[in-house]
Amino acid sequence: MLIGRDAERRVIEGLVAGARVGTSGVLLISGEPGIGKTALVGEAAALAVGLRVLRARGTEAEREIPFGGLLQLLRPALADLERIPAPQREALAAALALSTPTQRVGEGARSGVDRFAVGAATLSLICRYAEVKPVAVLVDDAHLLDRESAEALLFAARRLVADPIVLVIAAREGESHLLAEADLPRLQVAGVGLEAAHQLISGLPVDLVAGLHRTVAGNPLALLELAGDPEHFQRLPPGVPVPVPALLAEAFAARAKRLSTATQTALLVASVEDGELGAVARACTELGVEVAALGEAEQASLVTIADGRVEFRHPLVRSAIYASAEPAQRRTVHRAMAGAVHDADRRAWHLSETVLGTDDDVAAGLEVAGRRAVERGAQAVAATAFERAARLTDSAQVRALRLVAAGRAAWFAGLADRADGLLDEALRLGPPLVVRIQANELRADIAVKCGSPARARDILLAASAEVTGTEDKLDELMIGLSADVVNACFRLGDAAGALQAAGEIDERLDRVGRSAARILGLLASGMAKVLAGRPGTEQIREAVALAHSVETGLDRRRQTWMVLAPMFLRESGTGRALVEAAMRERRDQVAVAIMPGLLFHLARDDATTDRWANATASYDEGIRLSRETGQTTELAITLAGQGWLAAHRGRELECREFTAEATRLGTEREIHLAVVWSLFALGDLELGRGNPADALPQYERLEELLSALGVLDPDLSPAPELVEVYLRLGRHEEAAAAARTYAVRAKEKGQPWALARAARVTGLIDDDEAWFEEALKEHGRTLDVFETARTRLAYGAWLRRARRRVDARVQLRMAVESFDHLGAPGWADLAAAELKATGETARRREPSTADELTPQERQIALLLADGQSIRGAAARLFLSPKTVEYHLRKVYTKLGIHSRAELVSRLEDGDPGRT
Numbered sequence: 084m085l086i087g088r089d090a091e092r093r094v095i096e097g098l099v100a101g102a103r104v105g106t107s108g109v110l111l112i113s114g115e116p117g118i119g120k121t122a123l124v125g126e127a128a129a130l131a132v133g134l135r136v137l138r139a140r141g142t143e144a145e146r147e148i149p150f151g152g153l154l155q156l157l158r159p160a161l162a163d164l165e166r167i168p169a170p171q172r173e174a175l176a177a178a179l180a181l182s183t184p185t186q187r188v189g190e191g192a193r194s195g196v197d198r199f200a201v202g203a204a205t206l207s208l209i210c211r212y213a214e215v216k217p218v219a220v221l222v223d224d225a226h227l228l229d230r231e232s233a234e235a236l237l238f239a240a241r242r243l244v245a246d247p248i249v250l251v252i253a254a255r256e257g258e259s260h261l262l263a264e265a266d267l268p269r270l271q272v273a274g275v276g277l278e279a280a281h282q283l284i285s286g287l288p289v290d291l292v293a294g295l296h297r298t299v300a301g302n303p304l305a306l307l308e309l310a311g312d313p314e315h316f317q318r319l320p321p322g323v324p325v326p327v328p329a330l331l332a333e334a335f336a337a338r339a340k341r342l343s344t345a346t347q348t349a350l351l352v353a354s355v356e357d358g359e360l361g362a363v364a365r366a367c368t369e370l371g372v373e374v375a376a377l378g379e380a381e382q383a384s385l386v387t388i389a390d391g392r393v394e395f396r397h398p399l400v401r402s403a404i405y406a407s408a409e410p411a412q413r414r415t416v417h418r419a420m421a422g423a424v425h426d427a428d429r430r431a432w433h434l435s436e437t438v439l440g441t442d443d444d445v446a447a448g449l450e451v452a453g454r455r456a457v458e459r460g461a462q463a464v465a466a467t468a469f470e471r472a473a474r475l476t477d478s479a480q481v482r483a484l485r486l487v488a489a490g491r492a493a494w495f496a497g498l499a500d501r502a503d504g505l506l507d508e509a510l511r512l513g514p515p516l517v518v519r520i521q522a523n524e525l526r527a528d529i530a531v532k533c534g535s536p537a538r539a540r541d542i543l544l545a546a547s548a549e550v551t552g553t554e555d556k557l558d559e560l561m562i563g564l565s566a567d568v569v570n571a572c573f574r575l576g577d578a579a580g581a582l583q584a585a586g587e588i589d590e591r592l593d594r595v596g597r598s599a600a601r602i603l604g605l606l607a608s609g610m611a612k613v614l615a616g617r618p619g620t621e622q623i624r625e626a627v628a629l630a631h632s633v634e635t636g637l638d639r640r641r642q643t644w645m646v647l648a649p650m651f652l653r654e655s656g657t658g659r660a661l662v663e664a665a666m667r668e669r670r671d672q673v674a675v676a677i678m679p680g681l682l683f684h685l686a687r688d689d690a691t692t693d694r695w696a697n698a699t700a701s702y703d704e705g706i707r708l709s710r711e712t713g714q715t716t717e718l719a720i721t722l723a724g725q726g727w728l729a730a731h732r733g734r735e736l737e738c739r740e741f742t743a744e745a746t747r748l749g750t751e752r753e754i755h756l757a758v759v760w761s762l763f764a765l766g767d768l769e770l771g772r773g774n775p776a777d778a779l780p781q782y783e784r785l786e787e788l789l790s791a792l793g794v795l796d797p798d799l800s801p802a803p804e805l806v807e808v809y810l811r812l813g814r815h816e817e818a819a820a821a822a823r824t825y826a827v828r829a830k831e832k833g834q835p836w837a838l839a840r841a842a843r844v845t846g847l848i849d850d851d852e853a854w855f856e857e858a859l860k861e862h863g864r865t866l867d868v869f870e871t872a873r874t875r876l877a878y879g880a881w882l883r884r885a886r887r888r889v890d891a892r893v894q895l896r897m898a899v900e901s902f903d904h905l906g907a908p909g910w911a912d913l914a915a916a917e918l919k920a921t922g923e924t925a926r927r928r929e930p931s932t933a934d935e936l937t938p939q940e941r942q943i944a945l946l947l948a949d950g951q952s953i954r955g956a957a958a959r960l961f962l963s964p965k966t967v968e969y970h971l972r973k974v975y976t977k978l979g980i981h982s983r984a985e986l987v988s989r990l991e992d993g994d995p996g997r998t
Contacts, residue, residue, distance in 0.1 A: 097112055113255075133216070138155075141224040149455075149460075164181075167211055179459075198959075200460070202238025203958070209239060210964060220251070240267055291342060343376065350365070352403055355417055417437050421437070431449045434448060445475055446473070450469065453489075455493070489505045507526070534752040536716060567586040578795065597629065613832065679712060700945075731905075734769060738764055744973065749761065766916075859878070872907075879892070879898060903927055939970060943970045945990065955966050
């Protein structure tokens with residue numbers, strides 16, 4: 084029976100009741116050691132009568148065991164493993180060492196199972212397990228879980244919405260761990276009241292209980308421990324606050340010291356392993372101690388022995404016993420345990436605790452353990468194994484190699500700062516050129532994704548300066564480095580730096596033949612030239628054509644390159660299939676870490692067609708995954724893209740919210756691309772609302788920034804918008820100058836999107852109908868409905884002013900229809916006003932109920948309309964099937980439909996551009 088925890092019990096009771104009726108509930112119970120977290124988890128188990136229960140408890144001994152906590156948690160549900168999607172099943176089976184990971188080559192061999200794939204599989208498996216009856220997932224001492232298990236648990240927790248699942252997690256406050264830093268619903272547990280203290284320790288004098296309660300702030304475990312040793316309490320300084328964890332550890336250590344020497348040794352042996360009685364017994368035998376000595380510790384309430392396991396009463400008991408032992412004693416016990424365990428990886432960890440100085444044999448064993456952890460996707464464990472192996476390595480060169488491996492694993496585990504420190508340490512050891520390049524490529528990848536593209540560029544340029552010679556491998560190495568420089572410069576808006584890197588690439592392209600390196604080089608060089616206003620589109624086209632006949636084999640850090648072509652070409656039919664194919668492949672592989680970049684490019688591509696709702700959904704998912712994976716650079720540019728789209732849709736508050744955060748991140752971290760798009764968005768917002776005077780400062784600031792950066796790509800220039808603004812404000816000379824300059828740049832690029840915009844503004848300046856017709860012709864080579872509608876609006880207004888009202892109506896009707904269809908009400912209003920001035924009232928499109936769908940509802944509806952099953956859509960969106968059903972019900976309600984066929988029809992009616 085819980086004493087003094089009525090409020091906490093009601094919270095848990097409500098969550099369990101919700102699970103019984105199909106509502107998910109998640110709770111993180113937090114508090115100091117001894118405060119009663121474990122009792123509350125036990126109460127949750129008692130309340131979950133009739134539910135299926137999955138339960139795990141973190142332990143200090145298993146923190147470096149890959150997915151040890153997750154295996155403990157999911158073991159009862161593994162019979163359902165075959166019922167989850169194949170890529171997830173394979174990832175989870177490999178992570179839990181239930182199968183051998185699929186053979187991989189190249190970068191895949193080094194990167195292992197994607198850590199987010201395991202999270203997605205965990206979600207799917209728990210949801211499958213809950214199909215029979217509701218499930219209670221209970222995790223105690225979660226701060227002691229291995230990082231990979233905690234990460235998988237967090238991934239699932241964030242996505243539980245409409246499943247009959249209650250997830251209760253207990254973790255110690257003040258400890259740095261993944262779950263403590265997460266945004267989960269939290270129950271902070273404080274000490275019990277004085278009345279409850281009297282119930283807990285009845286039979287003691289009232290004053291003594293009051294003093295104890297005051298001293299330990301109502302901590303239940305501390306109350307019980309000190310009540311059993313009043314003399315210990317009386318020795319404490321009166322009125323001085325006592326750190327409860329230290330007080331408890333001291334009490335537990337003192338109790339252990341009163342036991343026999345054999346029992347103390349057996350307790351120390353038990354403290355270094357995960358509680359398996361057989362291993363403890365074998366190690367005790369090696370040390371000449373009977374394992375039966377633990378019976379004395381059990382009588383002293385320090386451990387319990389049952390079902391072949393030794394369990395410590397509280398984690399502080401284990402840590403107190405281990406910490407109070409002499410270092411030499413600990414090394415001796417670890418050596419004995421190394422001989423007692425059957426698992427090679429555990430043996431390696433124990434042996435690593437026995438070494439003073441270096442030991443190459445032990446280091447080699449740890450390196451093997453690290454490699455196995457990588458194969459299973461346990462990157463954080465692998466990083467620790469490689470790092471510890473490096474510390475035990477005598478040779479500086481081998482130590483550097485192991486530190487680079489540790490840095491790579493730490494980065495793939497999402498531990499950016501730790502990875503950067505390990506790689507920097509490796510470089511200080513002066514390793515060979517290839518190792519230095521590997522380390523610097525990883526450092527640059529960390530910098531560019533985590534919001535420091537300028538640092539990434541500088542790291543890569545320094546690394547490139549070390550590469551000399553013309554051997555094939557060096558050519559490929561240099562092309563890769565230079566392509567990464569272009570990538571960093573693109574985000575920085577550093578056109579000159581990108582152009583210089585393109586020169587390095589071009590010198591080596593002819594020597595690499597039809598290879599992945601050539602494709603990468605052509606893309607990077609072409610994009611750098613376009614950014615700087617130079618001809619580069621033919622190189623991009625060549626890369627796209629070559630990609631269809633050559634296996635790219637690009638590593639995970641460069642896989643987004645293949646979807647950049649559409650954004651730089653802005654023409655129908657070139658490279659767009661690459662974007663959709665890449666998205667399907669990455670969703671199927673559950674490559675969540677790569678998804679933010681791909682989602683951004685998919686959204687950007689859709690935003691230049693009539694699939695704005697799709698673009699909004701992709702931007703929304705990209706923002707969420709960027710935050711979850713810590714990719715600050717992708718977050719900034721995705722926010723800016725969403726802000727730009729919101730501007731075109733006339734959603735002022737959303738536009739300002741998105742662009743404010745994008746501008747802050749972009750300014751702080753020199754992600755100038757995010758600032759560029761944010762300024763464009765704010766200008767377009769005002770222009771679409773008919774406020775040219777308010778749009779002008781945004782566009783002028785954007786022009787100044789682009790000029791300062793040396794960016795001459797006409798697709799990033801607001802010159803056509805400035806021409807319209809200047810004309811509306813009566814500043815004709817400035818409008819003419821802006822139009823002439825832009826026309827020159829558009830002609831140099833030679834792409835239809837820029838040529839169409841140039842022709843439009845030239846028509847406005849020259850009062851020449853032929854330019855408007857030319858603009859519409861060029862628009863016909865693109866998929867951008869919005870820009871086409873803007874040209875029709877400008878053309879129709881020009882025809883009206885020329886007193887050709889009948890001709891004007893044709894263009895203006897089409898403009899109104901396009902803007903209404905896109906969901907750009909401000910622009911539709913402008914076109915309707917022009918049409919009214921011709922004597923005709925626009926027939927406006929009624930807003931579709933499909934427009935009311937949230938981004939996530941939209942994504943689900945599109946996947947289902949395209950033939951995906953509920954489970955297929957869930958797997959691709961990293962959600963549970965019940966959550967997909969929950970959102971689908973909302974979709975059906977909003978659209979007023981009852982079947983999949985009606986869904987397809989309604990989406991086609993409300994979104995003819997859907998493909």
